[in-house]
Amino acid sequence: MRAKNRLTSSFIKTAPVGKHCDGAGLWLVKRDDGGAQWVQRVTIHGRRREMGLGGFPSLGLADARKLSERWRNVAANGRDPVKEREAEERAARREDISLAVLTADAFEARKAELKGDGKAGRWLSPLNLHVLPRLGRVPVTDLDQRDIRDTLAPIWHEKADTARKAMNRLSIVLKHAAALGLDVDLQATEKAKALLGKSRHVPKHIPAMAWQDVPGFYASLEEPTLTHLALRLSILTGVRSKPLRNLRLEQIDGDVWTIPAEGMKGRKGATADYNVPLSQEAQRIIDFARPHARNGFLFPNTRGGVISDMTLSRHMERRGLEARPHGFRTSLRTWLAEATDAPHEVAEAMLAHVVDSGVVRAYRRTDFLEQRRVLAERWASHVTGGTGQLMTLTG
Template sequence: MPARDRLSAAFVNSAPVGKHCDGQGLWLVKRPDHKGKCAQWMLRITIHGRRREMGLGGFPQVSLAQARELAKEWRGVARAGKDPVKERERQAREAARADQTLRTVALEAFEARKAELKGDGKAGRWFSPLELHVLPKLGGVPVTELDQRDIRDTLAPLWHTKADTARKAMNRLNIVLKHGAALGLDVDLQATEKAKALLGKSRHEAKNIPAMPWAEVPTFYATLTEQTPTHLAMRLLILTGVRSNPLRHLRLDQLDGDVWTIPGEAMKGRKGATSDFRVPLSREALAVIELARPFEREGYLFANVRKGVLSDMTLSQHMKRAGQEARPHGFRSSLRDWLAEATNTPHEVAETILGHTTDSAVVRAYRRTDFLEQRRVLAERWADHVTGGAGQVVKMVGAV
């Protein structure tokens, strides 16, 4: 029989850096980066002709006696013909399935919905209202025991001060409860509605993002004279009327002549529309893109100097430093107001410029056009205005 119980508690307590064998495959591993008494227990087992290594925990959290008991247990699993590593993983999965806490069910619901969440799923923004405001208090509560009073007490601090955040958290909770019901758990599907009744009507008044009057846009645009990613991104944002996210993530392979095609999954606010979105580029917009090309990295036109792409905060901070109350997203309102007040653009064309969907799914199914040619004319007129043109009323010839 192989030697066993080679180590003593005193030696383990002051073991030098290195690997120390206790016998029968149990090792104490202490690396140079392990400060003080910190070390790791490791069990080496040969199963089905190959050697496996599995951690048994750290010392001093796991004592020498406990490590020996764990090693004995897993050696028994190996003698029964099972891979200890895989067996432990199987046990962990079973324990997770038995875990009915709100946190576990919420994470399952998030994973199940990722495919339909577009960028929000990838970035985790869908989950953040729960992660930040609900799970710290209720994460350990079994989802079957969650009731309206728990939800009310948790969201009450936000209900009248951060209404949009509270609304998102409530909606996410409702989805999690439905997911729990789909798993066969006995949850109260009315808990969120009951909680809303207990909380009452929110006193918070939503404020629109500050926007610059369209007549003042040319003056601001004229200040964007530097050939930097920030100035160029701001110029293209104004010229195209797109949201910040697809603008900052613009890739060169999305450009084809004077058309920029934004992938459908990158578009927000187009419920019921999954196709890509084409943006006509004015001559001014094309000139801005050419100026930005030297800053391209890994295919992204507006790359960050360190990693990734230009941040949304960078654009907002630029406007703040310039003494502007308006914010980058507000230029979409500037463009929409210009369309309404300085042109006779039909409603559906104006809304399409902003990437909004109009009418019912049935109407959209029969109306296949995205008004690209009409939008191309308007893009040039808007560019003329932004760069100091007259901004005269635009006659939409042949508009439907």
């Protein structure tokens, strides 16, 4: 029996359903629907691989044998023919390895790690705004440090945080491309940083109101509007803007407000929700806001969503204040440091800050809710005009 060229053209045309060997690893697979596919089997590094060569009759017997011989020779030289063909296909379609395409692919691969599956678009925005308009069509294998330097130079000092994020995202995209087997320079971003030099940008902290001045501002929020009520609850709880604005009625249970883990900054992939103790004053503010609730949201807007962060900021801006809503977190933290004896880890827990390693947190299974409940009442007492004297946590 011949080792190769076992099949004939006449047999192929009438071959029954099943697998038919031509020899040397070449097989014709006849399907139930009448179609047929050429398959090449090779062994590379002790592992058997199968690769489709094409369908019959578009790929005839003679051409199938030529392809079979070609890929057998590749395997005989110690190279994986499947990977070799993939590399050839990528080279033939260079647009498919453009930075824009690889960026989208990298985002798809990691978006499950991002808050809300990355739907807010923040992960992509530094690249979409400052990198892809210029480098999106460049094959990722051609990208070098000079390309990156020239692209990010205009914002390197003026918008340092955005530039840093863009650089980090680029590094992730390059690593993703390397994992796909593309020949990229994984050091390109580090080299670009060296060419750009140290950023001269001095980060500016969000302006905050001195804790001693908070009671006066709190008292001025006397109208039962959503803006006033939201600002009051922001001051009382110290939570960030997003979970505050997206507060849903079902998250409130008595004197505890439970924020889902996915709604907390810096808690990607976390499974534990964050419990916020509500002082009596905070519960009173929530009761005032309940009549405004719509679609389950305590602070809705007129378009079916929730009030915007800008709404709260503009209110303070119109009042001629330098401080902004997020700054009340600083006001609370400074009060905790200067006017209470709260331990560091309890004070940080008041603002949902993660202060210890994952190992320490795994063994310390407490969120200090009871201690925070006491502090929340005392902070409420302060902002509603109570004493600013030193308050002990054990008193």
